[in-house]
Amino acid sequence: xxxxxxxxxxxxxxxxxxxxxxxxGGFLMFNGVRTAAPAWIIAGILINLLAFFCxxxxxxxxxxxxxxxxxxxxxxxxxxxxxxxxxxxxxxKKKVSQRVRNFESGKLKVNELDGSxxxxxxxxxxxxxxxxxxxxxxDDYESFVHIQSESALRAMATSYPYDQHEEGQFALRSHAAExxxxxxxxxxxxxxxxxxxxxNARISHLAYAPExxxxxxxxxxxxxxxxARTRIVAGAVGMVEMALAELQKNGVVHLDEExxxxxxxxLLVVLCGERATQPIVNxxxxx
Numbered sequence: 001x002x003x004x005x006x007x008x009x010x011x012x013x014x015x016x017x018x019x020x021x022x023x024x025g026g027f028l029m030f031n032g033v034r035t036a037a038p039a040w041i042i043a044g045i046l047i048n049l050l051a052f053f054c055x056x057x058x059x060x061x062x063x064x065x066x067x068x069x070x071x072x073x074x075x076x077x078x079x080x081x082x083x084x085x086x087x088x089x090x091x092x093k094k095k096v097s098q099r100v101r102n103f104e105s106g107k108l109k110v111n112e113l114d115g116s117x118x119x120x121x122x123x124x125x126x127x128x129x130x131x132x133x134x135x136x137x138x139d140d141y142e143s144f145v146h147i148q149s150e151s152a153l154r155a156m157a158t159s160y161p162y163d164q165h166e167e168g169q170f171a172l173r174s175h176a177a178e179x180x181x182x183x184x185x186x187x188x189x190x191x192x193x194x195x196x197x198x199x200n201a202r203i204s205h206l207a208y209a210p211e212x213x214x215x216x217x218x219x220x221x222x223x224x225x226x227x228a229r230t231r232i233v234a235g236a237v238g239m240v241e242m243a244l245a246e247l248q249k250n251g252v253v254h255l256d257e258e259x260x261x262x263x264x265x266x267l268l269v270v271l272c273g274e275r276a277t278q279p280i281v282n283x284x285x286x287x
Contacts (some may be wrong), residue, residue, distance in 0.1 A: 003195070006069060006077025011058050011084025021051040048122040057089035064099045066131040077129050096131040103146065104204055112152050112172065113161045117209035120172070122158050124149050125200040126191070133195030141194045150203075152186040162208065171184060172206055179203060 014219075025047035032040030061067050061082055069076040069091040079085055084200040087093075102125040113117050126145055128134045134141040158174065158181065170178050184201040191198060 001030060001075065001132050001136045002068075003083055004075070004077045006079060007013030007086075008079045008081060008085040008087050011060075011086045014086040015055075015084065018051045018054055025051060044248045044276045055089075057086045057091070059085055059087075059093050061085055061095070064097065066096045066098055066128075068096060068131050070094075075132060075136060094135055096128055096134055098128045100125060100127045100133065100199065103127070103149075103152060103199075105146075105150050105243055108150060108154060108157070109209060112157055113159060116162060118162055118172075119205065119207050119209055119210070120153060120203060121205035122149070122153050123200075123204045124187065124198065124201055126187075126196050126198050128195055128198045133193065138194045141196065144194050145191060145196055146247065148190040152183065152190055156183045156186055162206075168258060168259045172203070176203065238284055264266045 014128065025044045025149050027044070028040045028047065029044030031036065031180060032042075032044060047098070059067060063082050065080075065082075067079045069079065069087060069093055071088070078090060079087070101122060104123045105121050107119045107121045109119055126206060138144045156179070158168070159182075160170055160175075162172050164174045172179055180200075180202045183203070184198050185202055186200040
């Protein structure tokens with residue numbers, strides 16, 4: 001089922017014409033009663049009934065709105081011209097808004113890729129682009145959009161971990177743009193049959209479930225501490241290597257392997273310690 005544009009008559013001229021026909025019918029009935037002419041009375045009644053019936057062909061179409069027309073259950077076409085319009089009075093008319101709409105899904109509790117329960121919600125921006133598909137392919141396109149959006153959000157959340165554990169891995173918390181693109185693609189595939197286009201989809205809420213939030217916070221803190229320590233040690237080792245290389249290059253002092261090990265140990269303590277070290281000056285010999 002695809003949208004088929006159909007022409008419609010301007011409503012205001014048609015309304016004026018029908019009012020004029022009603023006046024003519026009333027005039028015939030009046031003259032028929034005055035002159036005792038049954039033919040004129042019958043003609044006036046028929047004309048008024050026909051004009052009154054034709055008034056049911058008038059309908060309003062607002063901006064960014066489409067009127068889906070059907071004849072005895074068969075789809076006829078879609079009218080998008082704004083204002084007062086007129087078509088066959090036998091046509092059934094169903095109006096569909098084509099304005100841009102958005103909604104925020106409820107907070108869903110799902111298990112991410114690693115199995116940890118999380119809470120997630122998203123804001124979906126969507127628009128009806130094919131009124132015929134929206135009316136005839138699904139029972140209620142608004143309900144269909146809401147249910148399929150939550151289903152797509154659940155499917156997407158189970159495909160990624162909450163935090164990035166490996167280099168180059170996509171995660172819900174650290175790759176918002178990539179996750180939004182995946183969610184938008186997932187929604188577009190699910191809602192295409194309903195004549196709905198997804199304009200934007202972004203995560204609006206993301207958190208660990210309350211029952212594991214404290215444990216996950218401790219794990220995040222531990223990971224941060226380990227990462228920081230790793231960087232500090234790497235930097236300290238590089239500085240020690242540079243110091244030994246400069247001493248040997250300039251011939252400032254010659255150290256045996258034991259003294260080199262002691263110097264490396266002292267430098268690592270100074271560079272990796274959390275607190276400032278207190279130096280002790282050796283006034284005697286090295287040995």
